[in-house]
Amino acid sequence: MRGRLRVEVPADSLFGPENMPYGVFAPPDGEFRVGCRLGDTVLDLAALLDDSTFARADLNAFLAQGAARWGEVRSRLRELADTALPVDALHPLPTVRMALPVRIGDYVDFYASIDHATHLGMLFRPDSAPLLPNWRHLPVGYHGRAGTVIVSDTPVIRPNGQRRTSSGTPIFGPSERVDIEAELGFVIGTASTLGLPVTVDEFPDYVFGVALVNDWSARDIQAWEYQPLGPFLGKSFATSISAWITPLAALAEARVPLPTQDPEPLPYLRGDANHGLDIDLTVTWNGEVVTRPPYSRMYWSPAQMLAHLTANGASIRPGDLYASGTISGPERSQSGSFIELSWGGTEPVTVSGAQRTFLADDDEVTITATAPGTEGRRIGLGAVTGRLLRAHTD
Structure with missing residues (x-):
């Protein structure tokens, strides 16, 4: 069984579970994929949600799914933020590389x-x-x-x-x-x-x-x-x-x-x-x-x-x-x-x-x-x- 860990977020953090912004990150020697920030930890959404939509180097596919899907994912992430999460889906923020979060057409x-x-x-x-x-x-x-x-x-x-x-x-x-x-x-x-x-x-x-x-x-x-x-x-x-x-x-x-x-x-x-x-x-x-x-x-x-x-x-x-x-x-x-x-x-x-x-x-x-x-x-x-x-x- 994979190890699990609860992400500790200080009370004065600007990135608590009510925030949870999205970005595109790569761990050391890893490929870029979609992540979510909780405190000073980046959550690997492809691994955490078992969803290939997030196993890519931009947010565009997720954005295209529409407002109802955005709400579903956000609700699920807020639920998970209060639980112990798989260690291999967690990455300390200082260790990751960040990329342009979206592929911009206009x-x-x-x-x-x-x-x-x-x-x-x-x-x-x-x-x-x-x-x-x-x-x-x-x-x-x-x-x-x-x-x-x-x-x-x-x-x-x-x-x-x-x-x-x-x-x-x-x-x-x-x-x-x-x-x-x-x-x-x-x-x-x-x-x-x-x-x-x-x-x-x-x-x-x-x-x-x-x-x-x-x-x-x-x-x-x-x-x-x-x-x-x-x-x-x-x-x-x-x-x-x-x-x-x-x-x-x-x-x-x-x-x-x-x-x-x-x-x-x-x-x-x-x-x-x-x-x-x-x-x-x-x-x-x-x-x-x-x-x-x-x-x-x-x-x-x-x-x-x-x-x-x-x-x-x-x-x-x-x-x-x-x-x-x-x-x-x-x-x-x-x-x-x-x-x-x-x-x-x-x-x-x-x-x-x-x-x-x-x-x-x-x-x-x-x-x-x-x-x-x-x-x-x-x-x-x-x-x-x-x-x-x-x-x-x-």
Whole structure:
């Protein structure tokens, strides 16, 4: 008989049985497969549940099974968390390797924070209204590059590109204004039918869970190229996501009303107002906490983003990812990007004793988050970490 062991989870753990996020891991000298985190232990779901759906290197097959199956598996895992489990299905977190948790077909990035949009409008259009006329009427977004979404702890290479010089002419070379964007990503589970929109209140039927996102940005490349078609090379070089996906069900106690939306959105963007989320993020720069963005202030909900994404009949597939856009609050200390924190590079901040505006080579940024959990204590959304390496100059 195989040995069995009960996983001991400290009372103050952010990863108790009410959380249990999913990821893709490999034990030493083993193959990648789907796991679930309980405390500081990774549960091998293929071994624990005797289900080949989890014996693969991405979550897509499980996501495609739909909301009823997600609920069944979650209920079973919560039951098992209170029992002694087979030792060969348990792996200490520090001993495993983590991979991108989903195979991403499409990636969309939104611009849903009214504070972030206002701040950037003030920086980029100081003589005009901060918000463009369409901003309060629809969740503004763009299609990103799915092929450069990378898992946490993957290094990011400083991008090369065209940027404008003080003379007005462009040069090609490494970006001098590499930035971060602290965001929340939403992972699609159930596919939709081409031509049929998803409604606001169908959001829980289609979205499996959330992941932390850092949408790295080269602000000087972006500023030169984005008119008239929007983000391109200034955004597409890397987007980091956390290794763990928190099930939407674990965030039931984090649901809060949206801020007042004025004017009232068009009918296809209306629905349950409690699709906001009370999630607190923390951004550390070289180990030093520099900002604490609050997701609860986001103007557009993830349900409205999904409804708008599919409003023209565009379909979604298991593993697709869409992100909230930069999460910022009204205060400088709540900035979700360093362009806000340093006010466009004009007001340096002190990091590790040095005056800084944008990222230097070898800088490391980590984004973490917590939310109210269903057992009266907070749960963690993992972490997304990236280190910026010097540009390729050959």
